[in-house]
Amino acid sequence: MSIWSRIAEAISALASGESLSEVFERLRGDPDRSVGFTIAVIALGAKMAKADGRVTKDEVVAFREVFLIPPEEEANAARVFNLARQDVAGFDIYARRIKAMYGADDRPLCDLLEGLFHIALADGVYHPKEDDFLHEVARIFGFDERRFRKTRALFVQEADRDPYDVLGVEPDAPMDQVRRAWRQLVRETHPDQMMARGVPEEAVKLAERRMVAINRAWEEIQSGRGA
Numbered sequence: 001m002s003i004w005s006r007i008a009e010a011i012s013a014l015a016s017g018e019s020l021s022e023v024f025e026r027l028r029g030d031p032d033r034s035v036g037f038t039i040a041v042i043a044l045g046a047k048m049a050k051a052d053g054r055v056t057k058d059e060v061v062a063f064r065e066v067f068l069i070p071p072e073e074e075a076n077a078a079r080v081f082n083l084a085r086q087d088v089a090g091f092d093i094y095a096r097r098i099k100a101m102y103g104a105d106d107r108p109l110c111d112l113l114e115g116l117f118h119i120a121l122a123d124g125v126y127h128p129k130e131d132d133f134l135h136e137v138a139r140i141f142g143f144d145e146r147r148f149r150k151t152r153a154l155f156v157q158e159a160d161r162d163p164y165d166v167l168g169v170e171p172d173a174p175m176d177q178v179r180r181a182w183r184q185l186v187r188e189t190h191p192d193q194m195m196a197r198g199v200p201e202e203a204v205k206l207a208e209r210r211m212v213a214i215n216r217a218w219e220e221i222q223s224g225r226g227a
Contacts, residue, residue: 003200004073006035007080020083024097033101033198037108040098041066041115042077043084044137047091048116051133066115066206091133095140107188108198109141110151114206117155126156154213163217163224175225182218189214 010023020043027036069077084094102108116137120130131152138148150165164171167181187193189211191204199206 002070002073003034003038004069004076006032007039008076010035010039011079011083019087019089020080021087021089021094021097024094024101028101033108034195034200036098036101037112037198038067038200039080040094040101040112041119042080043094044091044098044112044116045119046081046084047094048120048130048133050085051127051129066118067200068205092136092140095137099141105197106142110143110147111194111197111199111206113138113141113143113151114154114210117151118206118209121155154210163220166213166217167221178218178221182214185214186211 010027011020013026014020014022020039023039024036027039030036067077098112099109113134116134120126120134134152135148138151143151146165147168149162150168153162153166164173164178167178167185169178169181173181189207191201191207194204194207195201
């Protein structure tokens with residue numbers, strides 16, 4: 001059964017009158033986190049797409065770049081997007097329920113935030129209201145300011161791309177510590193690791209941009225230190 005068919009089942013289980021945000025309550029404790037992850041990206045992405053006051057074709061198409069959607073599953077994906085867009089619940093309610101669904105494991109939340117950045121940049125413009133939206137989502141997820149800047153630097157060209165922020169180490173960290181941080185991030189970004197923590201196979205392309213940024217940061221630090 002495809003991820004989209006499983007999502008259709010999760011939505012169909014909602015009682016009459018329940019909103020899409022209620023689905024996350026039903027998925028708490030479900031060992032198959034890929035369903036919750038996919039719904040979360042689409043639901044928050046649908047909310048964010050209106051953050052700058054307009055939903056562009058590019059932002060809708062961006063879902064296809066985050067997820068591989070077969071033609072026969074387009075209706076299921078569109079239904080999730082439309083349910084989230086029509087839901088009167090605020091994005092903060094979604095973000096809190098998603099946070100509760102994952103509990104103390106924040107690695108899938110980092111993957112999710114990166115997916116939202118990908119959607120935000122799909123039209124080539126990073127709007128201040130999109131930045132406010134993502135900043136608040138990151139805060140609800142429990143990410144500090146440095147972690148938010150690190151994620152933003154992976155996607156926003158004009159952002160201050162501090163290579164130490166990207167690797168999550170201090171500028172005065174010893175080289176062996178920097179190397180360990182780089183290797184750990186490379187391991188965590190491997191598609192197998194991402195799928196193990198609930199990122200569906202259809203969305204592991206999210207790893208591509210992160211891997212490029214991680215390796216670039218490592219190279220910049222090596223060059224800067226003459227290593």
